[in-house]
Amino acid sequence: PVTPKPAEGAKERLFAHPGRPAARAAGGERQLTPGDYTPAADDLPRFDSGSYVARPLRRGARIIGGTILGRIGARTRTKASSLRFEVRPAGRRMPRIDPKPILDGWKLLESTAVYRAEGKNPFFGEDAETPSVGQILLMSKEALAERVVNNPRIEIYGCGRRDIQTGQIDRRVLATLEFLAASGLKPTVTSLKCGHSYLTASGNVSEHSTGTAVDIAAINGVPILGHQGAGSIAELTIQRLRTLQGTMEPHQIISLMTFEDADNTFAMSDHADHIHVGFRPLYGANAKTAKQVDAILEPEQWIKLIDRLEEIDNPTVSRKPSRYAIDAGRRASRAHKGE
Template sequence: MSRSSNAATVSAAAIAVAAAIAGTATASENPASSGSSTGSSSTTPTTTPTTTTPGDLGTVDVVVTKPPKVKKPKQTAADRRREAARKFLAERKRASKLDSAQAKLDVTSSPFAGLDSPLMSSPLENVSNETLDSFRVPPFLLPIYQAAGVEYGIRWEVLAAINEIETDYGRNLSVSSAGALGWMQFMPGTWESYGVDANHDGVKDPSNPVDAIFAAARYLKASGASESIERAIFSYNHADWYVADVLKRAKELAALPSDLVGALTGLTMGRSPISGSSSYSKGSSNGVSIYGQSGAAAVAVQDGQIVQIGNSKRLGNFIRLRDVYGNVYTYGHLDSISSQHVVPRSDSKAVTVSAESAPAAPTAASSSNSTGKERLFAEPQRPASYAAGGSRQVVATADTGATTSVSSGQLGRYLAGAYSLRRDQVALKPLRKGSQVIAGTILGRVGPASLAFDKNNAATQRAAKKLGIAQPPHLRFEIRPAGTGAPRINPTPILDGWRLLDSSDIYRASNPMIGSSAGKATIGQILLMSKEALERRVLANPKLDIYECGRQDIQAGGIDRRVLATMEFLTSSGLELGITSLNCGHGYLTASGNVSEHSSGSAMDIATINGISVMGHQGAGSITDSTVRKLLTLQGTMKPHQIITLMQYAGADNTMAMGDHDDHIHVGFQPGGMPTGDGGAATTAVLAPSQWGRLVGRLDQIENPNVSMTPSRYSIKVRVKVRPR
């Protein structure tokens, strides 16, 4: 045993006390030192104490013994699991004791806490026809309201209600008698102070819906909306009747099912289904004919899965795509259907042949590195097996096959419009039922075959005049909304919305906020970015540590734009993230046997936040807790379907506590048309079949506002600061 001596100087006060104690003991033991003397008269002892100050205190040696170091046994995987289980049980026990306090904390810490009284009523389970008939919001505005609401902590329904009262959703942009102007009726002085250039086109324009709606949200926040939404609305317009009217209309919008709002918002975020110049007239529930140039590409309007390819008497050559929201798009009367599509490049699967010489029969691909438990069937096509999960196995195996390389200069044959991919980042696979395709994928071509279905009516003649073609070919385009039993709807209002959103300068390629040297975009601008812009930002973001295989998923366009936007949303909120799972490397099925949201690129796992591991850092007040609370502020179509940790939050319908999520946060979005996640519930119709026709009929009656492509005379120039990332 080792011993070490440390010399410590003891304080004077301590020595004095010790000396006093020692002196008393010595006097009692030595009679000669007493106060009396023999032969002398006795004296009265004094009552005044005497203080003796020692001259030399010296030092005291204190011996400190150090115990020997004990080597800790190496922790096994079983030990770690037991420790995680103990922490999980302890967390649940603590949560049960503090349930009421936690619920109160959830409400008071919400950025929408001031809205709980008038607006937090539960959405209607059954939507009445009266509710549908009263819907007046142009769908293309929904993502703008939601993005502005998330950035400034304002419910999107409040912004929509103000917009309706002020200018009837932009249909009446005349200057008021008081001098208020623009989309949200700002006074010029107020606009100069609170106006924003939300779309980064170099001006803050009160007549641009994006700039104006973001500015209104900014003004409400500055007016104290987080504490009292009523007071903030009163500040916007000093009238009690105005406050009551805004809240009444906002409450009506809040009563709509979130799935319905999400489906409508998802429909507005698409792109044109045909490349180049085009023309279409008023359609019907049977679809609409979109006229274009001969050889124009039929383009995937969203990321999604091919659910059918075929030929029929009504549609001729056709292909059907189901997007990540569950909406199904039909492309009919095609001259040809593409045989291949781009996928993330994997060198272990790639076959070095040219794009023009695809293999006659696909060969089996090497099995993926699955980390989840998968239930497999020997004969998945049998009815019982198919119903119990074999259908997912059939779809999963349908998209396997050898990949081919893209020849030099040929990537434009497979992707339409502007894209940021290089041919060395992707490979080609056969396009077939079950294929996962990205937005912009060329699904087929328009040509002479469509003329056999042309009725040469007034719509054809108008298209011929516009396009300068005697007999313009066309694409037959149909939309069936998400949900079992949903009918086809008239695509015309949706196509109009896509054009209007594009004219609002959100997705234009020259937008400085989406370039390779993009400056610091705000949270709201990020939520409105195109998928291509988000991919570039995510891959260049130094606050994101993404595993290499996951970066390849992103480069090849295989990750849902909602996942990408959520990454950027969190990092713009001041967090640095370690992403350990996207699609690549994750199993097709979850441990409970349902299709994993990772398999469609619709989920991510976060393992570290600001350099702190999620493992061991969960519970109220932890870094994991603060991250989840940020995720809970997302609205509309950006609201995650699942947020899984060891914690569950009162009042939140998308958080789950699971013991095997002790080391990461799972953030997942519902892929359309399939049961996913641990609940495994299939997509249900958000409206009765007859009500979809009623809603789209209502949307068709809504007069869309005119959105100018040029700034108004009331716009104010701003300096756009572009900073390298």
């Protein structure tokens, strides 16, 4: 297809994924040319001149994805052309690091299809419409927030939606709501952070105040009030919540019921009309502690980590069953071609 030539002076661009339909139509087709592609300065895709404001490049500037920042110089007899690419981890005083070991790991995960069926992408396009429960739990906070507020299977009161849209709700809470909806349980949310008191009825600081708790007043349109006990919709929901493990395991699941083999279910008389699901805050209100947790690694630790990752060879992962594999007798899914 012939792409209309944009006005002279428009900003040049390249596509990270030129094969995607929109990218291909906007000029990415040229990047898919077989063989060594060396784009000429006058043959590059360009941004629509009305979609950006041109400003001089400066340190700390935010740029549009795909922007060409520079070109590698010509090779000489004594010096090869090269590019030094570094990234700076989030946090204060963080060093610049070589991202290659991290990128190599991502490429390995992509090639082995660990988190998806072969040929499928759970985070983009048509395949993203029906992610598995496992894929939901791996999503970022931003992706989960977008899904939760637009999920017709999750009913949320007005200012609770604003809590989510403004980033005040913990990722684990968002993942839990999506987890329930994907499990066939449609939650009605009546309390997140907005509208809940700072203290609980017993005088303790509420987990709602940190955005790490949610109150659910109905499931599949059936109110929790009057529907607790053995065989009830509340019991079914709590049993499903109890399957969450690791960092996704709730710190508290409060209703009128307790379970003998669980240390995170509690019965409280003021929870007759809702199920409270809470998580421990990742850090308290102490600003100093918060900064320490956010940093995760000290500057010198980043250097040591990257050096160590560079020493570890990525494994060679076979796409065929090993000689120790046990024949399952039948394929578990048509989507997994390697089975």
